[in-house]
Amino acid sequence: MPTIAVLTSGGDAPGMNAAIQAVVKVAASRGWEVLGIERGFTGLLNGVARPLTRNADGAPYPVPEIDDIGALGGTVLGSSREPRFVDPVERQKAAAFLDERGVEGLVVIGGNGSMAGAHALSGEVDLPVVGIPASIDNDIGLTREALGVDTALNTIVEACDRISDTARSHRRAFVVEVMGRSSGYLAMAAAVATAADAVLLPEQGRGFDEILDSLTACIRHAFSPRRGKRRVLVIKAEGVQFPTHLLVDELRAELSDMEDVDIRGTVLGHLVRGGNSSFRDRMLGGRFGLVAVEAVLEGKTDVMVGWNLVDMGEPTSDNFIRLFSLPEVLTETEALLDGSSPVTQDRVRRMEAIHGVLSL
């Protein structure tokens, strides 16, 4: 029986397990066995894997574990950020392992580093390699959304709602930091959904003093008798290059004359990355998984499935999913992160446009 391998790599993201589940079920339904590679590219290099299907009466069936994983956050296969995988000599070990286990197709679920690894490997093995985008940061090119983004946003919104309850009770301003090393997408989207008063993004390229001045004015205005707000919420992306506690200390110093106003900081950190996946991430995981297996079966390689870019890429059996070549994905990812992509420029423009509305 032919075998397809699947791995999850980079920062885990809710929806990865839904995608694994779909890959296993779709592959088994087409008569393929599935091998789960443990801990991403590390498992490929070290030759550590476990079967995700078993044979009964000559047909492959998902192992029972697979039935229970669709809702779970994290990844049951484990993940890693594997620095050795950039080395072509090391990657030969991965190619040899896939060959030894008779693997005829590979699905890589992960973020931009993982798509780079999948691209490099696809040129060195004689089998289809297909990527599924997964990163809470939404920093992967040529997909409107990656797995994990929706769940992370739901978690952030719930956390901000809770913080707002206590903030309103004490007339406090909170700076809430959310994940997003190089991308402010989570901060941006959450700021709109929580009616935050301000948002700080790495893409804006603003310096510390400029941010301090604008937040000081924002908080003064919000708590002024004229405006009379009871809560100020500032959402800061992790990628803004100074610590949240430093910003909070400086704001306290600037606003020390406002005696009944207090400023606090909360870093949500990894809380945002875990948790059962939302409906949307399960739905995306299932649909990405199906199309990725179909692509493997059609012999497509060095490609990634992308969501909701209907006029671009190559069509698939799903009207909302297109296939994009990994080199194109990597180029667009770089542009997203260095700010030259129209997608990044549009996001920043839209946030600048509502700047005065948020702080009103």
Ligand code: F6P
């Ligand atoms: O997966 C993306 C991400 O969550 C970033 O937002 C964050 O900067 C990074 O991963 C943290 O990674 P790690 O858990 O490896 O420190």
